[in-house]
Amino acid sequence: MTTRRALLGALLATAFGLGLPLALQFPAQGQAPAASQPAAAQAVRIGYLSQEEDPRIPLTFLEPELTDEGVQGARLALADNNTTGRFTNQKFELVETVVPRDGDPAEGLRSLAADGVRLVVLDLPAEALAKVAALPEAAGLLLFNSRAPDDALRNEGCRANLLHTIPSRRMLTDALGQYLVWKKWVNWALIVGPAPEDKLYAEAVRRTAKRFGARIVEEKAWTFDTSGNRRTDTGLVTIQSEIPVATQLRDHDVLIVADETDQFGEYLDGHTWLPRPVAGTQGYTPTAWARVNEQWGATQMHNRFERLAGRWMTARDYAAWLAVRSVGEAATRTASGDPAAIAAFVRSPQFELAGFKGPPFTYRDWDGQLRQPVLIAGPRMLVSVSPQEGFLHQNSLLDTLGDDAPESKCRKAR
């Protein structure tokens, strides 16, 4: 049922794309409102670029191995855009481009650009994303980073053609930090995994501690080898004896773990030397999206997504949804299919996006990051939503998360 629906959408989209290539590539500027042209719908094409990769195997057996993370969020937003498009006479199309494992993402972008696509969602890790965004062919495009949380992409590596719908690492750790400080759990121990991402996450945690007056009492690198298969008949015995030793750290209120690649963090809770809560990349986790959020209409979002994808929506799916919905919202508000008009509106102060987390979301003009609350998700329940009460800001409370304008190292041409 689900597959059939997605397939039908793809077929329609393809048929449509073939039928109207000229109109799609060169939409006229300043078109009259859609209602006055009942015949031909305004076409809005959105590119979606990703690369084939091995599915991430979660350490827990409760989570599925995902092969369609990200793209399903984009597909749902496309369906949502098209529901609205029926009333505005606009037709949205998602041009999905998956570069093969040994291929070059740059080729993917070039082919999208050559096809006339001007608005592209990038579901790529930081390195590939930076390369793609720097291509000469990308200069006139509007790109959405829906996956890479890297702070460098928002600072030294920022670009005028690049917006970020996934929260940065600093936003995530600030969100967690605010909650822990609000709880008065201000003494943190930090365990850092071996992956490069873990080191970046740890950097963000250190910065958060300094910002909000928390203290990292001790830090430890994770050196145990947990890279083997997750399923063995004797594994638990080793875990139960290894983790207490590994977590013998100076007394702390909370143990923070930096394990973005999901190698060991799940093992900590229940095994720590001291009876302390675990937070960070596992345990109580700051995230853009989680199934445990049922407020602000999130229920409907979950229901629609689960009907479409047959699984729970992840932060990566959600960020892709936000990117495609940003385009839809701008197209509706401007009554235009012109990518330039859409891109201009997305960046304008008039732009606001509803994202099932309370306040409206807007893009920061200094680094292109989408302002949004961050969930503090427990494994079974929502713990809290940051920003927390008591953290103040002169413009937007959401700017207490991540790099604020004075801190930003982004010097892009605006």
Place this chain on the structure above:
Amino acid sequence: MFRFRLLATAGLLIGMAAPAAAETIYVTNEKDNTVTVVDGEKLAITDRIKVGRRPRGITFNHDGTRLYVCVGDDNRIDVIDIASRKVVDRLPSGPDPELFVLDPNKRRLYVANEDDNMVSVVDTESKKVIGDIQVGVEPEGMALSPDGSLLVNTSETTNMAHFIDAERHEIVGNVLVDARPRVAQFTRDGKHVWVSSEIGGTVAVIDAATKQIVRKIGFEVRGVKREAIQPVGIAMTKDGKRVFVALGPSNRVAEVNPETMEVTKYHLVGQRVWNLAFSPDEKRLYTTNGVSNDLSVIDLEKDRVIKSIPVGGAPWGVVVKP
């Protein structure tokens, strides 16, 4: 439990002794799965009626003897008999009904089903869904013109007010409003529709004939962040002279002068104010406050809040019976 029942009975007796003009307030509690009954004279709780899961929208039937309650998590509408204070019947709806409106002339409920982009038309007599109207993403608010000919539905993610021919069940116009429209309300003369946008932070006043926005009302409360100003419930007096708008987590109810469409006053009420209802003499306004779990009572002559009544878990909808 026994003690509670005793208290309730006592309340009932006192209620019967009170003047006939005293009103009764009914509040849906989203979290408790109850409808709280409040005596308007004493401003005290007299009863709690158990209903289905997640009760939100609430409205009277034509002769005021029954209450219809949307119980979203049970995908149906519960029918409460006011005399016995019990659920005596149920009506079908689509998935997750949230708000609805009763046709003043026909036995028809128009129900917004938040979960399937559909407005259902329910015959309250045959207890059947007799029609579906395809609308935008996440249907929410429902309003019907005074003559029953024009239906308005808001869709939260499409951000539109859909104008629907109530007889033919066809959309005749779509008006784009600010983000996450919630409540729609016709003026008594049927000329305008007021639509609140929760995330956009505005109320759009739409001309029902031309389907154009004639005015967008913004709100500003000193010391309150713009993000916290989230308009939801709208209430208008019968003479059309006073309009009140609930502003969600800003904990305020704004009074708007419909002549000038300017805000004249902000009333501080409980936390996260959802919906509003007048007393029959329109000397009072009752507000449901979802986070502080209470009902605020605004005295509209003195222009101030005179009481907060703890009513239940996450109070949401409110109606008043003379």
